[in-house]
Amino acid sequence: MNDWKKRLDIVYSTNPDYHYNEEGQEEDKTLPKEKQLLRISLDKRNRKGKAVTLITGFAGSNEDLQELGKMLKTKCGVGGSAKEGEILIQGDHREKVLAILQKEGYVKSRRV
Numbered sequence: 001m002n003d004w005k006k007r008l009d010i011v012y013s014t015n016p017d018y019h020y021n022e023e024g025q026e027e028d029k030t031l032p033k034e035k036q037l038l039r040i041s042l043d044k045r046n047r048k049g050k051a052v053t054l055i056t057g058f059a060g061s062n063e064d065l066q067e068l069g070k071m072l073k074t075k076c077g078v079g080g081s082a083k084e085g086e087i088l089i090q091g092d093h094r095e096k097v098l099a100i101l102q103k104e105g106y107v108k109s110r111r112v
Contacts, residue, residue, distance in 0.1 A: 030060025
């Protein structure tokens with residue numbers, strides 16, 4: 001099947017072995033919980049003096065990141081966001097987040 005709509009950004013290729021990359025073709029595989037290297041830190045930069053707990057180092061799909069972020073926000077009882085491999089939790093909840101992650105099976109989580 002030659003679906004030209006999926007290749008709108010490609011003009012022409014002279015390589016006979018060229019394969020078009022279609023959107024959504026490469027999905028990040030989420031590492032198991034015990035292999036995730038999550039770092040928990042307090043961040044105040046560019047936030048008008050407000051502190052946020054920053055969780056970085058998540059390796060996996062965006063859906064799994066969103067799910068983990070939602071669980072952490074719910075258990076901490078605060079707002080936040082999860083995007084681009086980072087989870088932001090409003091306020092200083094480093095100890096609580098560390099305890100939650102370790103209880104959930106993220107054994108390599110550490111506070112920075």
